Structures are given as structure tokens and as C-alpha cells.
Amino acid sequence: xxxARPGRVLISADDLQRRVSELAAEISADYEGRDVLxxxxxKGAVFFIADLVRQLTVPCELDFMAVSSYGSSTHSSGxxxxxxxxxxxxxxxxxxxxxxxxxxxxxxxxxxxxLQSREPASLEICTLLTKPRHRELPLTTRYQGFALPDVxxxxxxxxxxxxxxxxxxxxxxxxxx
Numbered sequence: 001x002x003x004a005r006p007g008r009v010l011i012s013a014d015d016l017q018r019r020v021s022e023l024a025a026e027i028s029a030d031y032e033g034r035d036v037l038x039x040x041x042x043k044g045a046v047f048f049i050a051d052l053v054r055q056l057t058v059p060c061e062l063d064f065m066a067v068s069s070y071g072s073s074t075h076s077s078g079x080x081x082x083x084x085x086x087x088x089x090x091x092x093x094x095x096x097x098x099x100x101x102x103x104x105x106x107x108x109x110x111x112x113x114x115l116q117s118r119e120p121a122s123l124e125i126c127t128l129l130t131k132p133r134h135r136e137l138p139l140t141t142r143y144q145g146f147a148l149p150d151v152x153x154x155x156x157x158x159x160x161x162x163x164x165x166x167x168x169x170x171x172x173x174x175x176x177x
Contacts, residue, residue, distance in 0.1 A: 004160050006167060007174035011146055016128075016156055016169065019145045020048065023126060024055035026143060027096065031058045037093045037120075041111070042066040042084065043165070044100030047157035048128045048145075052098060063087055069107045080110040095120040100158055101129040101148075105139040112139070129153070129170070152176060 027036075038060050040049040053060055066084035095115060102108055108125065115123055126143035131150050148170075154160050155167030160176070 004173055004175040006154055006164055006171035008172045009169050010148060010151075010153060010172055011156075011170040013156075013168040016145075017051065020051045020128075021055055023143050023145060024052055024057075027052075027126065028055075028057040030142075031056075031094065031096075033058075034094050035059045035061070037061050037063060037088075037090060037095050039086065039090075039095055039097045039115075040064045041097065041099045041108075044157045044159065045098050045128070047165070048100060049098045052126070061088075065111070067107055067111060080107050082114070089118070090115065091119045092121050094122045095124070097123070097125050099125065099127045101131065101153070102127045102139060102141065103131050109139055128156070129158075146170075 036058055038049065038053055040046065040062065042064050043066065049062070053062060063086045064084065065082065065086055067080055067082055069080045097108075097111065097115065099108055112123065112125070124142040125140070127141050128145040129148050130141065130144050130146070131148050152160065152173045153170050154164035154173050155170045157165050158170070159165045160173050
């Protein structure tokens, strides 16, 4: 049995930082004159959200949610569980959900429905990565970093069985099916 390990680099550390800066500028322009509540989806988005919010020029607050649909698999189970909910109400607030990767769209669709039921003033999605060919549900994302082929990736916060998060780049995971 081959051990899973990072393989080919798909997005370099420099390209990641350049795109994060571009996204921060877009978000700052769109939210000018408003406070935004940035909701990070743990754990995969933690590196992305940290880099992103440091470059925002609008007032923002942070809150986090943790959801699970993968476990230690490389494919979503389709069953979404909220492991950690928001600490503060979002009614009447401008909410920006920051996600690491949108794969099938099942997890984020569930999360968006849940958050919309809490009556925010606005709700937008920012994702670092998207896999459009693997999408099962239509999902509108206002801000997108990079489109990827349908491969499992690690690095820059994304993991495989809690490993490889600290890599400064995004790499394809070798040795898994």
C-alpha cells in the first residue's frame, strides 16, 4: 500500500499570496462603508482567512464555524455536521463566509441555508479553491481564488487526515484513490 503524500505543486506560495491580495482588494472595495463579519470555515480555511483579513481595508470581525462531511476520506459523505457554531448572532449583519475549497458543493450549500435562516443583511461566499467539474449542486460564489481539476489537494491549510496543512503551496495528493 502506497502512503499518501504531497505530489505536484498546483499553486505556488507566490501565486497564492498574489491572489489573496487581489481578493482582499475586491472585498474591501465591495464592502466600503460597511462592517463585515468574516466567518471562517475551520480548519482548512485558517491560513487563507488569516492572510485575507490582514489585507482587508474595511472594518471586520471574525467568527468561525467547524463543519464536517469528509472525516478521513477524500470524498464528501454528503452528511454535514456542525461541530462548532458561531459565537455571535448574525441577524442584520453583512456576512462573508470564507471557505478553503468547494468540491461537490454539498457542505457549503447546507451551511449557506443554515446561515440564511439567521437573517443576515447580506451573505456572500469567498473560496480559495473551487472544483467546478466535481460540483453536484449549483452554488454562487462572489469571490474565487483558483479553479482546480478534480484532484485531492493539500497545503495552505488543506489536509489529508490532519497532515500537510503547513505546506506554503497547494499540491496534489499522491497515493490515494
